[in-house]
Amino acid sequence: MRDLYRALGLASRNVDEPQLRASIERCANAELARRARAVLLDPARRRHYDATLLQLQHIARLRANLGLSSTATWTRTVAASDFDARPDGSPSRFESLKSRLALVGRAAQAAQAPKPEGMGFCGCMFWLAVLILIESAWDSCQRSSHSSGSTSSAPSRASARSPRPSTPQPVFAEPPLAQPRTGQLERGSKSVAPLAITTREGHNGYTVELFLQPHGNLRTERLAREDF
Amino acid sequence: MELLSEFERLLVTREEPTRTCFVLVLCWLAQCDGHLDDDERELLRNVTAGSGAEIQLEELLGIARRATLGDIQLALEILRESNPSSRKPILQLVISLALVDGHLLTVENHIVRLMADVLGLGLDGLNEAFREMVGHDFPEPDDPSDPAFFERGRGAAGGSTRASDLAALGLEGAPSEDAIKAAYRRLAKVHHPDRFASAGPEAVKTAELQFKRIRAAYERLLGA
Numbered sequence: 001m002r003d004l005y006r007a008l009g010l011a012s013r014n015v016d017e018p019q020l021r022a023s024i025e026r027c028a029n030a031e032l033a034r035r036a037r038a039v040l041l042d043p044a045r046r047r048h049y050d051a052t053l054l055q056l057q058h059i060a061r062l063r064a065n066l067g068l069s070s071t072a073t074w075t076r077t078v079a080a081s082d083f084d085a086r087p088d089g090s091p092s093r094f095e096s097l098k099s100r101l102a103l104v105g106r107a108a109q110a111a112q113a114p115k116p117e118g119m120g121f122c123g124c125m126f127w128l129a130v131l132i133l134i135e136s137a138w139d140s141c142q143r144s145s146h147s148s149g150s151t152s153s154a155p156s157r158a159s160a161r162s163p164r165p166s167t168p169q170p171v172f173a174e175p176p177l178a179q180p181r182t183g184q185l186e187r188g189s190k191s192v193a194p195l196a197i198t199t200r201e202g203h204n205g206y207t208v209e210l211f212l213q214p215h216g217n218l219r220t221e222r223l224a225r226e227d228f
Numbered sequence: 229m230e231l232l233s234e235f236e237r238l239l240v241t242r243e244e245p246t247r248t249c250f251v252l253v254l255c256w257l258a259q260c261d262g263h264l265d266d267d268e269r270e271l272l273r274n275v276t277a278g279s280g281a282e283i284q285l286e287e288l289l290g291i292a293r294r295a296t297l298g299d300i301q302l303a304l305e306i307l308r309e310s311n312p313s314s315r316k317p318i319l320q321l322v323i324s325l326a327l328v329d330g331h332l333l334t335v336e337n338h339i340v341r342l343m344a345d346v347l348g349l350g351l352d353g354l355n356e357a358f359r360e361m362v363g364h365d366f367p368e369p370d371d372p373s374d375p376a377f378f379e380r381g382r383g384a385a386g387g388s389t390r391a392s393d394l395a396a397l398g399l400e401g402a403p404s405e406d407a408i409k410a411a412y413r414r415l416a417k418v419h420h421p422d423r424f425a426s427a428g429p430e431a432v433k434t435a436e437l438q439f440k441r442i443r444a445a446y447e448r449l450l451g452a
Binding site: 034052 | 240299302304334345350369375
């Protein structure tokens with residue numbers, strides 16, 4: 001098959017009939033002119049031809065992007081010079097999807113990881129205030145128990161503190177990724193890798209949160225899986 | 229800016245991305261002429277019915293109508309990584325869908341060729357797969373840039389019932405009764421559902437459908 005428009009030197013198929021006639025008249029190739037006249041100057045034939053041409057141009061583009069432009073299945077059936085689409089130059093769509101999902105994974109991991117450097121002055125002051133409050137509460141609790149109960153000698157301050165946990169319990173332990181609504185979600189790693197997600201049999205579904213940072217502002221995109 | 233396209237969104241929430249990609253390509257093929265025949269829909273339903281992930285056919289048909297070339301390319305890239313042993317059956321299902329309405333349009337022919345290359349089978353593999361089904365090599369596509377294409381009446385939508393029936397048997401022109409019987413016997417062996425028992429329930433269903441269609445075409449041609 002030939003791209004008659006391109007063979008006639010026209011940049012696109014969006015040309016009106018007078019332009020088309022003029023191009024055909026100028027064409028030095030008698031056989032090409034005959035074909036173009038018989039196909040493109042008949043409205044019904046032109047509609048059919050244009051629809052087919054558009055699809056073949058798409059296929060030519062796909063072949064170019066997939067590195068399949070020079071196979072026998074293609075070159076023996078079309079005029080290669082008319083359908084020599086160039087690859088888009090972008091990475092493969094699968095690689096692009098994987099890199100976007102990796103971005104999601106990194107964002108999810110970053111959101112889960114502790115951020116000591118991000119604590120700053122305000123964070124330090126917050127935790128200092130928490131420690132002071134805990135210590136005050138502990139002391140008042142001890143004083144209260146001593147005054148109301150035992151008459152024995154007061155225990156030392158160090159021994160009174162010994163059962164206290166050495167570090168405060170995490171305050172913000174909620175993981176940033178949504179958990180399965182029911183059942184358990186099996187992931188290959190902690191990051192979101194939706195292509196590998198499976199659910200255990202008998203569970204009805206789950207939600208996954210995807211994160212995107214298009215312009216510096218973290219945006220959350222939520223994917224909800226339908227129950228099945 | 230959306231992080232994921234509609235198809236990518238569907239893909240990452242499905243357990244069987246390769247099958248989802250395959251169904252998307254089938255939906256693209258089935259609708260490449262702008263409409264979906266009942267036969268095409270039935271075959272697609274058979275393919276999706278065996279999916280453990282409950283692929284929603286109507287959803288994928290809609291996505292295929294709105295799909296960008298990038299989506300189709302993504303599906304083809306994922307299919308390219310499919311299991312080598314399943315590539316020929318995949319291509320034969322593609323061929324079945326292209327032939328299911330009784331004629332092989334120019335664009336359908338090119339999509340089947342593209343699939344043969346994507347699956348790494350090439351022209352030789354395509355001819356082999358087609359010979360097993362129909363008994364001869366895969367045909368050259370029609371050429372709508374040649375006026376002769378329209379003079380043969382190929383540009384008209386669809387085709388006559390007799391032409392469709394002949395195409396279902398891999399025949400064209402005015403074959404003799406013996407030729408029709410021979411083509412039927414050959415195809416009945418190829419598409420007999422018992423041959424597909426080991427390939428899974430959906431392959432059996434598809435073979436049953438194809439077998440019924442061949443038989444119906446054969447009966448119409450001999451009864452006419």
